[in-house]
Amino acid sequence: MKTEQQHSHKASQILWRLLKENRKFVSWWFVLLVFTLVTTLLISSIPLVVKEIIDQALLKNNTALLFQLLCLLFSIYLVHILLEGVKTYIQTLVGQRAVAIFRLRLFRKILSLPAAFYDRHPTGDILNRMEGDINVVDFLTSRLLFLSFSQIMMMMYSLGMMAYLDWRLFLVSAVLFPTVYAVQMYFGKKIKQKTLQLRTFASGIFTATQESIIGIRFIQEMGRRLFVGTRYIKSLRSVIRQQLHLARFSVFASAAMSGNVIFMLLISYGLGGYFVTQDLLTLGTLIAFNTYIEKLYSSLTVASTYWIEMQRAAASVERLYWLLDQPSLSRDGQRLERLQGHIVFRDVSFHYEGKQQTLEDITFDIQPATTTAIVGASGSGKSTLLSLIMGHYPVAKGNIFIDGIPLSSLSLTSLRKKIGVVSQQPFFFLATIRENLQLVKREATDEELYEVLEEVGLGGWVKELPNGLDTMVGERGLQLSGGQRQKLALSRVILQNPDIIILDEATAFLDNLSEEQIKRLLRSRFFGKTIVMVAHRLSMVREADQVIMIENGRICAQGTHEYLFATSLSYQALWKDEVSAFT
Structure with missing residues (x-):
């Protein structure tokens, strides 16, 4: 996978790629080109009219011609204003459509990136690219070319x-x-480099803000507002320093060009004034000539500004393309209409990028329609093992088989639709109870929704709510208690009716009575399904057909609960720790 530095391209290459991808707007670009040509010619003709006013009307006292030329000037300005208004509307239309299309591509991309990508890159950096960098697409697709064309003309x-x-x-x-x-050219290249650095620093602010909002309760409870504020100020100072550094380069560029043109005007006025005194040049011609010098200077300044802005914009778009060019999860592979639920790990080893081995030489066989419990101390690799079943990460060694087919040969999209997951911290959208349940079954009726809610013990509670199924659950479901979130997640899996059920500490926030209710539900509702569960509360795994104990990334014991309790000292110690906690 290429780093962001290795992904770097010239601004012209980035712009060309962007234009090629937006060639559907070529008819609008042609219209804008015509409008730009006409408006530029109109505004460029004004010094010639002024020349005629001075030489032919004012100096010769021709009042009739003066009136005609003033009417001509008024007409030029009026038509120019009208055309500019229409052009601006078309530019906004094209630019916003281009931004919307690009934003949708980015959103689809982030939904298709593997979990390993999000392990390496902060969420704040990704949000900064999608919200901060995306706006330059409007400038590049609807304004830059035509503004540049206008200045070149x-x-x-x-x-x-x-x-x-x-x-x-x-x-x-x-x-x-x-x-x-x-x-x-010199300052344009430098400014692109500085802008890339600025965007990187700005991502740090997004990350710091996001972390503070997500962890606000922890920050307040631990009294760490000063610590978090200091980190934020540090990131903010870095951005300010980089912005000032970038501003200095821009000032130097403008000053250098301004000095050249001022010197040019002084020479023109001095030499041209001499020509006028010697009757070698008319006053109107000198004024028109110097007006064109000023227009030339103005166009050069604006064009150089656009050049600088293009370098900045290219740096932002390059960050977007870096994200778009990341490898997505493969949609290819064999699709299974139904899973039997036979899961086999054969000599599987895995480690997270840049870290030591997490799982090593893992081998086990989960038969269809059985319940397997995975136990072990915190950090032993239990949840990582579940992630491998879901295909979130490729294994470093060995193979995983689902129904006898290598996991790497299966369509992950198809596979995951047939796997239901309930985690310790289940995710919910900022939406209603109904909408969060219907994620897995859009056509589900209210009767079906209440039926699955009743099965997990939430039916009566939801009915008593003022808005019932239309009650908002809050961001990430935080308006619900931990137990309610886990029950709601379990009801969603029931509605999904998958072939394989994965439970990752799915009863961590439930009391003993609710846990017994869920255990009965697993035996009845999910009878004939393959269940793989991770649990610290060993009471959940008593009736499992198979228990796999993980220790330091390796399987240290495997068998039924009774067998392991009789033969494994590690398993006995794990069980006795829980018993002693309640005595």
């Missing part, structure tokens, strides 16, 4: 008119043009 027209009005002044003025171009 203005420069070409200005140069042509300067040569037409007086070739002597033109040759003198042209000497400094290459210097302006060289300054522009």
